[in-house]
Amino acid sequence: MALYNGRQNPASRNINRRQGKSPLKIFLVTASIIGGIGLLALAGYLFFLYNSLPRVDRLADYKPPIVSQVFGDDGSLVGEFYLERRIVVPVDKIPRQLIQAFVAAEDANFYQHKGLDYVGILRAAVKNLLSLSKKEGASTITQQVAKSMLLTPEKKFSRKFKEAILAKRMEERLSKDEILYIYLNQIYLGAGSYGVQVAAETYFGKNVDQLNLAEMAMLAGLPKAPNYYSPIKHLDRAKERQAYVLDRMVKEGYITQAEAEHARAMPIVIKSMKTVNSDQSAYFLEHIRIQLEEKYGMDKLYKEGLRIYTTMDGAMQKAAYEAVVTGLKNVDKRQGFRGPLRYLAETEVDDFCRKVEDGIDTASLKEGSTYQGVVTAVNPAKGEATVRVGDRTGILSRKNMAWAGKLQLVNSWGKQEGKGKFLPLGSVVLVSVITPDVNKAGAVLALDQEPEAQAAVVSIDPRTGAVRAMVGGYDFHKSQFNRAIQARRNPGSAFKPLIYAAALDKGLTPATIFDDSPVEYDSGQEKAWRPKNYDNIYRGNVTMREALTNSINVVSVKILEQIGVDYAIDYAKKLGITSPLAANLTLALGSSSLTPLELTSAYAVFASGGYRTTPYFITKVEDSDGKVLEETAPPVIPVMTNNSSATVVDGDGATAPAQAPAPAAGSERGPAAVPVISPETAYIITNLMESVVTSGTGQRARALGRPVAGKTGTTNDMKDAWFIGYVPQLVTGVWVGYDQERSLGAGGSGGQAAAPIWTEFMKQAVARLPVKNFTAPSDITFATIDPQTGKLARDGAPGAIVEGFAAGTEPKSYDSDAPAADDAQ
Incomplete structure (x- = not known):
């Protein structure tokens, strides 16, 4: 330059x-x-x-994922399958005030804007700028629908562009009411509730059209933060948000100030309409879920609102679950207290309790429920401890932890060394609620302990095969393994009735005499096999009835030896046993592993009068339009009624009419009911098992106060405990044991561990059923016999009993070879 x-x-x-x-x-x-x-x-x-971007045309035909509902045999709701728990209701069924509450709280200019609220955007931007944080959003209801229905939940700037475009499109193609219809059915409102209908049920136990203004305002306050403002967990916060919604409704002219004040003063009653207890029916529901998913696919099951009708009796299912929980806790407590779950330092208590609180979804601790708590104070002189459960406290007194033995309450933190059992500060223990807390304090608690043993219960209607209740373990959430249908365990003496029934069909009778004395068999090994009686008592000559009543092992083996192992195996298969069976004499003692469902179903043959039915769980499946996709018609089994053609042989050999039932005329069977044994055999084996209950190993079942037949089962070292029993209308099997086989310890026999669960369940299960006797078919003959000899006994003979026989098998002679006086005449 x-x-x-x-x-x-x-x-x-x-x-x-x-x-x-x-x-x-x-x-x-x-x-x-x-x-x-x-x-x-x-x-x-x-x-x-x-x-x-996706097209919005399909929103005009809005079909979101909806709940598939499961119903019990009485039509009551017993379960649900869903990805999102939602019940769609038309907009004209939603109260206008509820719509106004949501509009006032979420999008006051909804009826004026065309998808985007520019004034709201500017206002939110100014507030956020002044506070240097995001204090307020500006998404319209239309944008929220676009995000929920058509977009992913990603938090990117580009999504806002997409929302804006889609919101404009939606406003061009849908009416305001159509947008509200989608929004109010789609929105998540906490506690697993999608849409206003399910939320109304969950929080207030009402249908959406039954809500009052106070409840409507509370629901409308939830979208901002459903968990934070949950009326179940944080009613105080929910009421604050409710007040905000009511003020907004006043400002927008939807209600008057007086109406707002009245609604604000109304008491809020939290009451869920949801009657489904997923814990108590989880194993049953999981079993049918697997079947349905395999048959119809995931989308149809979880999204298309199927209506599934099952054989479950809701009351029985609840009783089965409660009996398992109570029974297993009793079994476990007999083994003693295993000590605190863990020990916390004082500085760790608050964090631990916050986590516990997050899992409590009720305003107060629920009576009968179990929680983890922390010992925060002790009073050794009074013998009580203060336990903190989340943000609530309760008292654990000496009497409510007496089962644990002499626990030493220690007023210092951390694990204690030395002999004895200690409960120091910071001990994390399981407690059950006897009396709920008031204002988050003063609950009465009892020391609890989660059982290590497991149990299974399955209950079947023997006339149809319908499974009325099934529990597969203590806690489905911790173990989905269904022990009722998947676990194969040795049944022990619970298998004996199958052997005895086979013997009856081989010509043996309840009066057949066997020698109960030690015996040994060549085992093919160095030592011979010597079956032993459970009580180590040998009784000499006994009848078949006495042998089953007292579960005599030696006699059971001798019976199997007499009828043949192969015959017994074929007989068991005829009753419905499908598991492999040991082809040796140990089969008589229940050495072959079976599932509880399998063995209970075999007993159902006896209860039904000789008919084998296939256990089933589902009766009908409909789609959301009511079209039947499948249906199972239950079989019909003949009903026994009184029949005067049966006979009784009296003490002197004369015959007389007996009040014995017979099949009802005109009855017919369904295709799933197959006669596999004679009605006479079914009746006699049932009658033998009645003796097990009245005077044998199953006496705990007498508490039912009605005719009951059943059999206990206990395996070596008490690794498995069983009780299978029935009344004419219901047969139930119970198994108790550890998943990893080991002894149940003291009180671990079938009569002590399984029978109490069976009895507790059946008390509830049969409460609505009429008391019925086991009725004898026409070809049953009753005779007075001497149980020492198995022969006929004369009237007045000491110890004589009346025994039932299939006609023609009753004894023909008396104890003495000399003819009776009446016979000589």
Whole structure:
């Protein structure tokens, strides 16, 4: 560049001017080019978004995922399958005030804007700028629907563009009511509730059209933060948010100030309409869920609102679950207290309790429920401890932990060393609630302990095969293994009735005499096999009835030896046993593993009068339009009624009419009911098992106060405990044991561990059923016999009993070879 007297040469300035290279012009040109490129890029991006976004046309035919409902045999709701718990209701069924409450709280300009609320956006931007944080959002209801229905939940700036475009499209194609219909059925409102109908049921136990203004305002306050404002967990926060919604409704002119004040003063009653207890029916529901998913696929089951009708009796299912929980705790407590779950330092208590509180979804501790608590104070003199459960406290007195033995309450933190059992500060223990807390304090608690043993219960209607209740373990959430249908365990003496029934069909009778004395068999090994009686008592000559009543092992083996192992195996298969069976004499003692469902179903043959039915769980499946997809018609089994053709042989050999039932005329069987043994055999084995209950190993079942037949089972070292029993209308099997086989310890026999669970369940299960006797078919003959000899006994003979026989198998002679006086005449 040329200089002239220290300044730029004028000629050079003229040259630059002519070439148009002013710095300002260069900046402007460059900025224009960059801006143009940016605008083109933005336009291209928006064009791309506009054409790549999902279509909103399908929203006009809104069909969200809806709940598939499961019903019991009485039509009551017993379970649900869903991805999102939602029940869709038309907009005209939603109260207008509820709609207004949501609009006032979430999008006051909803009826004025066209998808985007520009005034709201500006207001939110100013507030957020002034607070230097995101205090307020500006999404309209239309944008929320777009995000929920058509977009992913990603938090990116680009999603806001997508929301805006889709919101505009929706406003062009849908009416305001159509948008509200989608929004109010789609929105998540906490506690697993999607849509206003399910939320109304969950929080207030009502249908949406039954809500009052106070409840409507509380629901409308939930979208902002459903868990934070949950009326179940945080009623105080929920009422604060309710007040905000009511004020907004007043401001928007939807209600008057007086109406708002009245609603604010109304008491809120939290009461769930939801009658489904997923814990008590989990194993039953999981079993049918697997079947349905395999048959119909996941989408149909979880999204299309199937109506599934089952054989479950809701009351029986509840009773089975409660009996298992109570029974296993009793079994476990007999083994003693295993000590605190863990020990906390004082500084760890608050964090631990906050986590516990997050899992409590009720306003107060629920009576009968079990929680983890921390010992925060002890009073050794009074023998009580203060236990903190979440943000609530309760008292654990000496009498409510007496089962644990002599626990030493220690007023110091951490695990204690030394002999004895200690309960120091910081001990985390399981407690059950005897009396709930008031204002989060003063609950009465009892020391509890989660059982290590497991149990299974399955209950079947023997006339149809319908499974009325099934529990597969103590806690489905911790173990989905269904022990009722998946666990194969040795049944022990519970298998004996199958052997005895086979013997009856081989010509043996309840009066057949066997020698109960020690015996040994060649085992093919160095030592011979010597079956032993459970009580190590040998009784000499006994009848078959006495042998089963007292569960005599030696006699059972001798019976199997007499009828043949192969015959017994074939007989068991005829009763429905499908598991492999040991082809040796140990089969008589229940050495082959079976499932509880399998063995209970075999007993059902006896209870039904000789008919084998296939256990089933589902009676009908309908789609959301009511179209039947499948249906199972239960079989019909003949009903026994009184029949005067049966006979009784009296003490002197004369015959007389007996009040014995027979099949009802005109009855017929369904295709699933197959006669596999004679009615006479079914009746006699039932009658033998009645003796097990009245005077044998199953006497705990006498508490039912009605005719009961059943059999206990206990395996070596008490690794498995069983009780299978029935009344004419219901047969139930119970198994108790550890998953990893080991002894149940003291009180672990079938009569002590399984029979109490069976009895507790059956008390509830049969409460609504009429008391019935086991009725004898027409070809049963009753005779007075001497149980010492198995022969006929004369009237007045000491110890004589009346025994039932299949006609023609009753004894023909008396104890003495000499003819009776009446016979000589």
